[in-house]
Amino acid sequence: MESIAKREYVSPAVIRRLPRYYRFLGTLLGRGVTRISSREIAEMMGLTASQIRQDLNCFGGFGQQGYGYNVEVLRAEIGRILGLDKGFRAILVGAGNMGKAISNYVDFANKGFNLIAIFDKDPAKIGTRVAGLTIKSTEEITDFCLTHKPDVAVLTLPLQATKGMLDILVAAGVTGFWNFTHYDILYDYPHCAVESVFLEDSLMTLSYLVNDRRESE
Amino acid sequence: MESIAKREYVSPAVIRRLPRYYRFLGTLLGRGVTRISSREIAEMMGLTASQIRQDLNCFGGFGQQGYGYNVEVLRAEIGRILGLDKGFRAILVGAGNMGKAISNYVDFANKGFNLIAIFDKDPAKIGTRVAGLTIKSTEEITDFCLTHKPDVAVLTLPLQATKGMLDILVAAGVTGFWNFTHYDILYDYPHCAVESVFLEDSLMTLSYLVNDRRESE
DNA sequence: TAGATTGTTAATCGATTAACAATC
DNA sequence: TAGATTGTTAATCGATTAACAATC
Numbered sequence: 001m002e003s004i005a006k007r008e009y010v011s012p013a014v015i016r017r018l019p020r021y022y023r024f025l026g027t028l029l030g031r032g033v034t035r036i037s038s039r040e041i042a043e044m045m046g047l048t049a050s051q052i053r054q055d056l057n058c059f060g061g062f063g064q065q066g067y068g069y070n071v072e073v074l075r076a077e078i079g080r081i082l083g084l085d086k087g088f089r090a091i092l093v094g095a096g097n098m099g100k101a102i103s104n105y106v107d108f109a110n111k112g113f114n115l116i117a118i119f120d121k122d123p124a125k126i127g128t129r130v131a132g133l134t135i136k137s138t139e140e141i142t143d144f145c146l147t148h149k150p151d152v153a154v155l156t157l158p159l160q161a162t163k164g165m166l167d168i169l170v171a172a173g174v175t176g177f178w179n180f181t182h183y184d185i186l187y188d189y190p191h192c193a194v195e196s197v198f199l200e201d202s203l204m205t206l207s208y209l210v211n212d213r214r215e216s217e
Numbered sequence: 218m219e220s221i222a223k224r225e226y227v228s229p230a231v232i233r234r235l236p237r238y239y240r241f242l243g244t245l246l247g248r249g250v251t252r253i254s255s256r257e258i259a260e261m262m263g264l265t266a267s268q269i270r271q272d273l274n275c276f277g278g279f280g281q282q283g284y285g286y287n288v289e290v291l292r293a294e295i296g297r298i299l300g301l302d303k304g305f306r307a308i309l310v311g312a313g314n315m316g317k318a319i320s321n322y323v324d325f326a327n328k329g330f331n332l333i334a335i336f337d338k339d340p341a342k343i344g345t346r347v348a349g350l351t352i353k354s355t356e357e358i359t360d361f362c363l364t365h366k367p368d369v370a371v372l373t374l375p376l377q378a379t380k381g382m383l384d385i386l387v388a389a390g391v392t393g394f395w396n397f398t399h400y401d402i403l404y405d406y407p408h409c410a411v412e413s414v415f416l417e418d419s420l421m422t423l424s425y426l427v428n429d430r431r432e433s434e
Numbered sequence: 435t436a437g438a439t440t441g442t443t444a445a446t447c448g449a450t451t452a453a454c455a456a457t458c
Numbered sequence: 459t460a461g462a463t464t465g466t467t468a469a470t471c472g473a474t475t476a477a478c479a480a481t482c
Contacts, residue, residue, distance in 0.1 A: 013449070015425055019418035023399065037463065046404070049463095050451050057465060065464040066458040082421050083428025101318030102416075111420050151427055176427040178420060182240065187263070193430045195423035199319075201236035202414055203328050203395060204299050208232055209410035210368055210393040211300025230473070254439065266439095267475050274441060282440040283482040 010058045017055055018078055020045070025075035037068035084112035088176070089150040093165055094157030095120040095135050098180055102156055103131035116148060121161070138165070145172035152176035152193075159183060227275045234272055235295055237262070242292035254285035301329035305393075306367040310382055311374030312337040312352050315397055319373055320348035330369070334361060338378070355382070362389035369393035369410075376400060 024045055028036060038049040056062055062077050063069045079085060090113045092103050099118070108115045118130055119138045126137045136144065153174050157165060162183040169177075170189055177185055179196040186194050241262055245253060255266040262269075273279055279294050280286045296302060307330045309320050316335070325332045335347055336355045343354045353361065370391050374382060379400040386394075387406055394402055396413040403411050 011449075016418075016422060018425065019415070019421035022421065023418070039463080048451060050453090051449090053463095053465065054450075061465060063464050064458060065456070066462045068463065081425070083424045084421065086424070086428055088424060088427060097318040097321040101314040101322075104314040105318075106416055106420065108420070111417060112424060113420065152423060175430065176423060178423050193423065193426035195419055195426060197414070197416065197419055198236070199323055199414065200328060201233075201240070202412055203323060203325070203330065204236035204239065204301065205233060206369060206393060206395050206410065206412035207300040207303070207305060207329060208235065208298065209412060210305060211303055213392065213410045228473075256439080265475060267477090268473090270439095270441065271474080278441060280440050281482060282480070283438045285439065 014055050014058055018082055021052075021055075022075060022078045022082065022084075025071055025078065028071050029075060033071050035068055036071055036074075038063070040068075079112075082112075087112060087114055088152060089114050089116050089148065090152045090154060090178075091115070091117045091119065091141075091144070091150045091174075092154040092156060093119045093138065093141070093169075094155065094161075095122075095125050095130055096156065096158075099154070099156035100130050102154060102180070103133070113152070116150060117144060119144075121157075141165075142168060142172045145169065145174055150174055152178060154178045154180070155183075156180045163188075231272050231275055235299055238269075238272075239292060239295045239299065239301075242288055242295065245288050246292060250288050252285055253288055255280070257285075296329075299329075303329055304331055305329060305369060306331050306333050306365065307369045307371060307395075308332070308334045308336065308358075308361070308367045308391075309371040309373060310336045310355065310358070310386075311372065311378075312339075312342050312347055313373065313375075316371070316373035317347050319371060319397070320350070333365060333367060336361075338374075358382075359385060359389045362386065362391055367391055369395060371395045371397070372400075373397045380405075 021041075024041070038052045041047070041052050042049040053063075056074075059077070059081050062074050090108060092099055092115060095103075095118050099120075103115060103118060115131065115133070118133045118135050119141050120126060120135050121138045123137075125135050128135055151174075153169050153176070155162060155165070155177055159181050162181045166177075166183070166185060166188065170192070175191070176193040177195070179185055179194055180199070182198065182200075185192060185196075238258075241258070255269045258264070258269050259266040270280075273291075276294070276298050279291050307325060309316055309332060312320075312335050316337075320332060320335060332348065332350070335350045335352050336358050337343060337352050338355045340354075342352050345352055368391075370386050370393070372379060372382070372394055376398050379398045383394075383400070383402060383405065387409070392408070393410040394412070396402055396411055397416070399415065399417075402409060402413075
């Protein structure tokens, strides 16, 4: 509302660096560092000072000439840019291994998200508790969404079930997705906010790196 | 050994697209498609034909003028480039929520990996079974690595325990890491092959996208 | 042979880095 | 004021796209 100036188009490359800055500044804050220059950040993070200043200036001038940046202020600004102060509501769909792990392991609250419900299709799972929530039936999902208006859905369900569930969720007003399936959401729903985690692609990338390292020996 | 020609330096941008090509060609193969042109791939994947041809030609000429690419051959070539045929051995360290989910949910075998052991520090977990393996004590990890020579370690342990474990693993000859912690492995061990999955950064990126979508309404 | 599509070179675009005037 | 460091413009670098000759 206030403070955040500029911002017309910001490239994905810049956006993906913001969480890292946010984390890094949190670490500094924990160490009691109050002030830092772009040069110091660059050295510690393995980037260039230019890049950091360019990145930050996509959103506004958060520093002060001759001084640098106030760690606490800068971190708060980046948090605001990321929307971590918005208290977005999330639901999770698919309480299998991955769904359980994500709901237990990921610190939603600390990233400003409120995980308000978990859904599964399997009657054996419905009613059991995961991450402090009682698993609900996917049959209730439309009603739930119309009532509680979640901002995002975490998709940890099998690929075959994804298309159908997506149609239901979008129809019920959900527009953000943390996607752990290989389903190409933006192809069907180009106006949604989608962030995908392709674990198996990541593993294949590691395979390439390991293999490449071997061959160059 | 044979077929794979060229390859001096290949940019990370290209490498990250290979798993997606591999998956896509697998889907085509499942549909019985035997032949495809770069133009068709581009349309279906939302890329340009030029980019696909450029990417593939980092590794060699897998197509045929006037014909296009043989789906099965191209997929096999990309699989070989990724090292999926190498049968790399993997161990997993940290059998908490995330470790259990990864070992159960991720199809290691189908990506050419052999998950041969799971380790944890917690005596209550040691001896129990996960993903068909009996959890071993981290005290055995050096001996195990010296004997079985795993190529990669999946790191799903708490941040505080990571540095110490990394020193042990590297000393025991492990040089590849699938990293789910926020620990900066390459800073300490620049010669390792590291692929990191920063789930919380991904969630913050989603937060940005959702927030941005709201503000532009 | 004619048509199609690759492999590859050249042109464009975007992102990163360098430089420096503004200013705290 | 002098020193430091930002915000911003200009230069460089790399990646993507376009074009086309080679060839199946």
